[in-house]
Amino acid sequence: MASTSIKIRAKLADDEVTVKALMTHPMESGTRKDSKTGELVPAHYIQEVKCDLGGKNVMTAYxxxxxxxxxxxxxxxxxxxxxxxxxxxWVYNKGESESGEAEIS
Amino acid sequence: MDTNMKRRIFLKGSLAASAIGVALGAGLLAPKAVLAAWSEAAFTAKKMPDALNALFGTDMLEESGSIAIKAPDIAENGAVVPITVSAEMANVESISIIAANNPVQMIASFNLGEGGVPFVSTRIKMGKSGDVVAVIKADGKLYTAKKGVKVTIGGCGG
Structure with a gap:
């Protein structure tokens, strides 16, 4: 399974936490053609990103x-x-998932 | 971040992933249940009303001046177009980002949970010039705003 590296920053200012995350992933849509073979590159993308804080969900992205x-x-x-x-x-379109943790600073 | 920290995060990531793998293998979790909330119909629809209906059960949108979309007027590289959507609204449940001229228009939808602030920022692919549309669900109603982005080199093909 391809592993995604992730950088997460979570900063608190004026009661608001701003989260910034950067992942390393090709995000293949499944509609791009390989320039050498002319064949479609299979879809491989992150389908869901969920942020939990102490057991409660604060954001889910699809x-x-x-x-x-x-x-x-x-x-x-x-x-x-x-x-x-x-x-x-985060969950991939093929169903595998991975996670990362950050401390709010 | 030092190497040790990275390794810890990586190890945690693989542990969590394998736990789900075990659960799947044991038949405790059907794959469908794991992905229940991601709407295939919405995220593969070729027409915007279809995507909206799949996600929200309606395609009735009301234009709103309280939504701000930050996007470049001209995007030189359509493969990476930074988009920020924020809103001066209460009770925002979700923020969706749509590229009107993409083959599949619905790109991302963010559901806000407890304490969620109506602000999201990400980077999207745009096949050609067109409107970036934000759809915000607040108090059960859909509000929208759009901004035109001119794309110099398309970012969907290859």
Missing amino acids: WNGGVSKNPYLSFKFTGASKGDKMTLT
Whole structure:
């Protein structure tokens, strides 16, 4: 299984946490042709990204192959403190999933 | 981030992934249940009303001045177009990003949970020039705004 590397930053300012995440992933839409073989490159993309904080869900994103390669994602939420740990879990279109953790600073 | 931290995150990631793998193997979780919330109909639809109906059960949109879309006027590279959508609205449930002239228009939909602030930012592919449409669900109603983006080199083919 291809492993995605992820960078997550979560910063608290004025009661609002701003999360920025950058993943390394090709995000193949399934409609692109291989320039050498002329065959379609099979779809392989991140389909769901979920952010949980202490067991509650603060954001769930649903994507298809229209999101750019090496996806960037930023979002905001309230109700967290410095030092809280948040988890990002992402699911591929083929069903596998991975996750990463970040501490709010 | 130092190497040790990276390794820890990687290990955690693989542990979580294999736990789901085991659950799948044991038949505890049907694959369908794992992906229940991702709407295939919405994210493969070739027409915008079909995508909206699949996701929200309606395609009735109301234009709103309270939605701000930040996107470049001219995108030199259609493969990477930065989009930020924010709104001055209460009770926002979800924010969806649509590229009106893409083969599959619905690109991303963000459901806000507890404490969610109506702000999302990501990067999308655009096949050719056209409107970037934001659809926001708030208080059970759909609101929309759009912004035209001129694409110099398309980012969907190859």
